[in-house]
Amino acid sequence: MGQRIVVIGGGGGGLGAAGGAKAVDPGAEVIVFTEFEDVAYSPCGIPFVHGKEIPSFEALFLADKQSYIDAGIEIRYNTTVTSIDTAKKTVQVLDGEPVAYDSLVIATGFGYANPGVPGGDLDGLYYVKNIREAMEWDKRLDTVKKAVVVEAGPLGVEMITALAHRGIETHVIDPNPWALGEVADPDIVELVHESWTELGVQMHWNTTLEAFLGDDKGSVRGVMTSGGEIECDLVVVATHKVPNNALAAAAGLKTGSTGGVIIDGGMKTSAPSVWACGDVCEVPHGLGGLPLQGLTGSHAYAQGKVAGANAAGGSRTYNPVYVPWGMVAGKWMIGGVAFGEVTADALGMPHVIGIADGISRARYYPGVKKVRVKLIAEPGTLRLIGAQMVGGEGIKERADFLGVAVKTGLTLYDLATMENVYSPPIGALNEPIAVAAQKGIAASKAT
Amino acid sequence: MQSPSAWLRVNAQHYLLRDSQSRVARRRGYAPPNTAGSFFWTKVFIPIYRVMPWGLRRRIMVAIPGSHTKQWAKQGLPEGPAV
Numbered sequence: 324m325g326q327r328i329v330v331i332g333g334g335g336g337g338l339g340a341a342g343g344a345k346a347v348d349p350g351a352e353v354i355v356f357t358e359f360e361d362v363a364y365s366p367c368g369i370p371f372v373h374g375k376e377i378p379s380f381e382a383l384f385l386a387d388k389q390s391y392i393d394a395g396i397e398i399r400y401n402t403t404v405t406s407i408d409t410a411k412k413t414v415q416v417l418d419g420e421p422v423a424y425d426s427l428v429i430a431t432g433f434g435y436a437n438p439g440v441p442g443g444d445l446d447g448l449y450y451v452k453n454i455r456e457a458m459e460w461d462k463r464l465d466t467v468k469k470a471v472v473v474e475a476g477p478l479g480v481e482m483i484t485a486l487a488h489r490g491i492e493t494h495v496i497d498p499n500p501w502a503l504g505e506v507a508d509p510d511i512v513e514l515v516h517e518s519w520t521e522l523g524v525q526m527h528w529n530t531t532l533e534a535f536l537g538d539d540k541g542s543v544r545g546v547m548t549s550g551g552e553i554e555c556d557l558v559v560v561a562t563h564k565v566p567n568n569a570l571a572a573a574a575g576l577k578t579g580s581t582g583g584v585i586i587d588g589g590m591k592t593s594a595p596s597v598w599a600c601g602d603v604c605e606v607p608h609g610l611g612g613l614p615l616q617g618l619t620g621s622h623a624y625a626q627g628k629v630a631g632a633n634a635a636g637g638s639r640t641y642n643p644v645y646v647p648w649g650m651v652a653g654k655w656m657i658g659g660v661a662f663g664e665v666t667a668d669a670l671g672m673p674h675v676i677g678i679a680d681g682i683s684r685a686r687y688y689p690g691v692k693k694v695r696v697k698l699i700a701e702p703g704t705l706r707l708i709g710a711q712m713v714g715g716e717g718i719k720e721r722a723d724f725l726g727v728a729v730k731t732g733l734t735l736y737d738l739a740t741m742e743n744v745y746s747p748p749i750g751a752l753n754e755p756i757a758v759a760a761q762k763g764i765a766a767s768k769a770t
Numbered sequence: 771m772q773s774p775s776a777w778l779r780v781n782a783q784h785y786l787l788r789d790s791q792s793r794v795a796r797r798r799g800y801a802p803p804n805t806a807g808s809f810f811w812t813k814v815f816i817p818i819y820r821v822m823p824w825g826l827r828r829r830i831m832v833a834i835p836g837s838h839t840k841q842w843a844k845q846g847l848p849e850g851p852a853v
Contacts, residue, residue: 500791500803509791509800529803579836580779582772587840607838611828614836640843669783669790671820671827 325350328634329414329422331404331570332430333357334366335620336601339627340428340634341396347635353396356416358403361454362391367620369457370478373464374485380458407574409594426596426634429576429584430627431567433602433617438473438562442535447543449559451478463557467491470557471546473532475502479561480515480652486559487522487653494555495519496527496548502652504528508664510678511657511697511711518653527553564617566603581605583616588640590630598634600626609643609730610661610708611670618646647726649719656718660726662699662709674699674708675770677735677763681755683716685747692716696755698725698735698763705735705767710756721756735760735767775834785811786819 328344328351330337341353355362363386371377391398403417407429413421435450437443449460469492472479479495480502486493499505502512519526527550534547535558545554566583577585577593583605590598601623605614622644629641649658667674676699683692692715699709710725712718728738739761743754772780785807792802805812819827832838 500795500801504791505787508798509795510798513800577835578773578776580773580775580834581836582776583837585835585837585840587837588842605837607836607842612832612838614838643838643842665787665790665794668794669786670831671786671822671824673824 325352326425326635327352327354327423328426328428328631329424330355330428330430330631331407331414332432332601332603333359333362333398333400334430334432334601334623336432336603336623336627336630337428337430338362339624340430340598340600340631341391341627342394343628343631343637343639344426344428344635345395345631346628347632347637349395351635354422355391355396355398356402356404356414357398357400359453359455360400362398362400363387364454365620366452366454369451369454370481370485372457373461373482374488376485376488380454380461383454404570407570407597409574409576409597412596424596426598428627428630428634429571429592429597429599429603430601430623430630431570431603432623433564434567435560436562436565438532438535438560440532440534442537442543445535445537445543446541447557448535449557451482451559451561464489464491467556469555470494470559471496471553471555472559472561473497473546474561474563475499475504476561476563477503477648477650479559480650482559482561483519483524484522484651484653487519487524492523492525494525494527494553496530496532496546496550496553498529498531500528502526503657504665506648506663506666507657507659508697508711511659511663511695511713512652514655514693514695514713515652515657518655522653524653564602566605566616568603571599571603579605579614579616581614581616583614588642589633589638590626590641591633596634598630600630606641607643608661609645611672612643613670615644615646618644619648622646645726645729647722649722654715655713656716657711657713658718658722659711660709660722661729663711664697664699667699667709672708673702675702675705675735675763675767676700677759677761677766679755679758679762681753681758682751683714684749685751688747691751694718694721694755696721696759698738698756698759700735700763700767702767702770705764707733707735707738725756735763739764775836778834781808781811782815782819785816789816 605616647660694714795802
């Protein structure tokens with residue numbers, strides 16, 4: 324038997340690590356511990372089953388259990404790891420013997436920040452994460468008339484839209500002044516708010532949660548907020564993603580200012596023979612290096628591949644991130660990359676801005692949609708440091724492209740003279756990115 | 771139990787974001803949020819942070835322990851012609 328590589332966590336990061344390890348060392352014994360009954364599904368798809376855009380949860384499963392057996396990866400389901408001994412190189416599982424490892428990958432993921440208010444043990448508080456629980460909640464949603472979503476972060480935004488699509492009277496409470504308030508700019512989310520209003524969503528911004536209110540049966544009947552009481556049958560708790568770092572911290576691994584496990588570009592932690600990946604760790608931003616935690620499933624999977632490969636003896640590297648992002652919010656797509664106006668301003672980064680409103684197709688072509696692009700650049704060089712967008716289509720592709728533009732140091736001058744696809748069904752004569760860049764150049768000359 | 775660096779990050783991020791949201795909202799014609807809060811963070815930290823030059827702010831941020839202080843690949847464009 325070859326070396327034994329143990330992976331804790333069966334999400335995107337953990338399974339990426341298992342696959343990465345097997346790719347480098349096919350003879351390695353790879354064991355994945357997960358406390359759940361399933362792996363290899365897309366939790367990111369759950370809101371869209373709730374919203375009835377996807378017909379069933381079965382569609383979210385990416386592989387069956389046999390495929391991991393065939394790949395030589397041993398997955399121990401419903402198994403909780405309770406501690407790690409980095410000196411003895413063992414992990415302890417609940418009700419079991421210690422399991423020795425040659426290399427360990429920690430991929431314990433995230434949890435939702437505890438709201439820290441009374442009533443947290445009531446029935447009817449839904450933390451969207453596990454697919455089996457989501458199946459049960461989905462049946463319950465058929466009986467829900469009124470729901471409250473706590474915080475409009477990325478998951479909250481998707482759940483607000485999903486519940487509204489489902490015909491449930493949906494309220495959102497959030498301490499920020501607008502949706503995605505810690506990431507997005509107000510002129511970008513304005514259209515999203517308008518579409519939520521059309522869908523009947525009631526928005527309570529600048530509003531903090533003070534308590535979950537229960538009935539005499541122990542079920543939630545509402546929430547108390549800084550703006551008063553809101554009655555409901557269900558609360559979706561979509562607070563910040565925080566790293567599930569208890570195991571790592573108890574084992575003595577160093578954590579950073581985000582609470583995430585500190586790693587290097589090879590996903591190696593501060594402990595010998597231990598790597599980490601996904602939401603449990605923090606990675607530096609490509610511009611300025613500020614550590615970030617709680618990114619996307621695609622980040623977790625890619626990090627897992629690197630961590631697993633290196634745990635098996637490889638030498639792969641993961642790069643600092645620029646975080647292109649995007650999602651459907653109400654009737655719009657919204658997205659961006661790196662810094663927006665609010666985040667650049669919060670850090671005190673000097674910047675110039677170019678904004679343009681354009682269209683997604685030729686103006687005469689059926690289905691044409693509005694597209695707003697906002698570019699943020701460094702003064703002087705006009706090097707792109709971020710972008711935000713909202714529109715009816717084409718946002719994801721622009722976010723991906725602008726992610727590469729930021730990463731490779733393109734400037735507003737480059738973007739202002741970019742060539743663009745022009746074809747009436749898929750692209751307009753003027754690309755909004757180029758127009759926004761031209762406006763940014765003009766704004767920089769005016770200051 | 772939060773580490774000192776996590777405590778600093780959480781509070782600094784919260785108050786700097788709220789201050790920024792307020793200023794961007796005013797600039798773009800939206801209702802600003804309430805920026806009331808801890809005296810130290812709103813009346814001491816924010817004003818001092820805002821007058822510091824960007825280079826100094828950046829040096830302070832990267833001095834805080836974290837993954838960014840470890841070895842990461844340097845990125846750059848390939849040299850020479852593509853074809």
